[in-house]
Amino acid sequence: MAQSRAFFTSRVDAWLFAIGPIAGLAAASVALPLALQSHAGLDVAVAAAVVLLTLLLPLWLLLDTNYTMTEDELRVRSGPFRWRIALGDVREVSPSRSWISSPALSLDRLRIRYGAGRSILVSPREKQRFVDSLRQRCPAVLVTGF
Incomplete structure (x- = not known):
């Protein structure tokens, strides 16, 4: 049975x-x-570019951080940054409040462990629906801390 895409926006801390x-x-x-x-x-042009980037990058991150699950991968998008994680490589998902830089706009995060010792932090607004969707696509995933 083919599964549809599941789209999740990031939770954003005020x-x-x-x-x-x-x-x-x-x-x-x-x-x-x-x-x-x-x-x-x-010098004026360089300074203006620095100020513009300093203002635009956080805005881009706020407006464009999201997570999409397809049948075989998790696509993470945060402004100009992109990750593609094969769902077959996902090993574990657990809650996290880590401050480590990540494509997560909230400290109410999920740590996804995948591959050989890799992990990524995400903060889907609909956390339970995200975990349920991950479980549906990766029945062997270890879900801890819920």
Whole structure:
């Protein structure tokens, strides 16, 4: 029986909304005064690019972090970053509150262990539906901590 795709958006902790503007203001307060003092057009352009990236990357991550399960893989997307994990390689899923950088916008996370000692942290908004979908596609997966 063919299974359809299952799509999950990331849960987002409220405090993350403050990081983008704070990072942008910090970058602007350092980069722009230095660039304007140099009177060089290239310095101003570089400073503007740094500030723009500092503002746009967090926004891109907030708007485009999601997880898709197909019949044979888990696709993780977070802004410009992508992961493809073969469901046959998934060994274990468990809750986590790790602060390690990951494609998860909440500290209410799931650690997915796969392959030879690899893992990824995700934070699906519908955590139980995500785990159920994973179990359906990977009956041998070890689910702990629930």
